[in-house]
Amino acid sequence: MSTNSVDPLATLYANHRGWLQGWLRKKLGCLHQAADIVQDTFVKLLALPQLPVLREPRAYLLVTANHLLINQFHRRKLEEEALRAMAVLAEDSLAHSPEDIVATRQLLGHTMLLLMDELDEKPRRAFLMARVDGQSYAEIAAELGVSESSVKQYLAKVLAHCHARLHALNAHG
Known part of the structure; x- marks a missing residue:
């Protein structure tokens, strides 16, 4: 791996964390709960052996976050x-x-x-x-x-x- 390579998870986080947190905040009505689910979403992705190639990263994040919400429920x-x-x-x-x-x-x-x-x-x-x-x-x-x-x-x-x-x-x- 070259030193110039970009971490896909870091890019995903930088590009979509704010959007996902905003979406969750509207859904949950609580900034703190939304932030927790966002954190848990990216921790779950971090635990994957390899991040899949994502054509629709927001859809993937929504599905992952929704699974976490269901587990929380x-x-x-x-x-x-x-x-x-x-x-x-x-x-x-x-x-x-x-x-x-x-x-x-x-x-x-x-x-x-x-x-x-x-x-x-x-x-x-x-x-x-x-x-x-x-x-x-x-x-x-x-x-x-x-x-x-x-x-x-x-x-x-x-x-x-x-x-x-x-x-x-x-x-x-």
């Missing part, structure tokens, strides 16, 4: 389902006496701690920082040394894990 659905399952479990377990309510909450807390122990360190820390400490994605990302997109993926992973484990418990119990 599915992660959110998993998160919502996990939260609903936790709420149903808590509601089903609640009794009328204050002692039973405290006992149920403690049991749920212990169950969550056990589920957390099954996770890798970064997803577990991200979840605790978000849900217990109330930190923002940006604060968590800075503390863990990762992107906000990674923080979102960690949280989705934790919730999907908890949902799967609780679903398995309900199926057997």
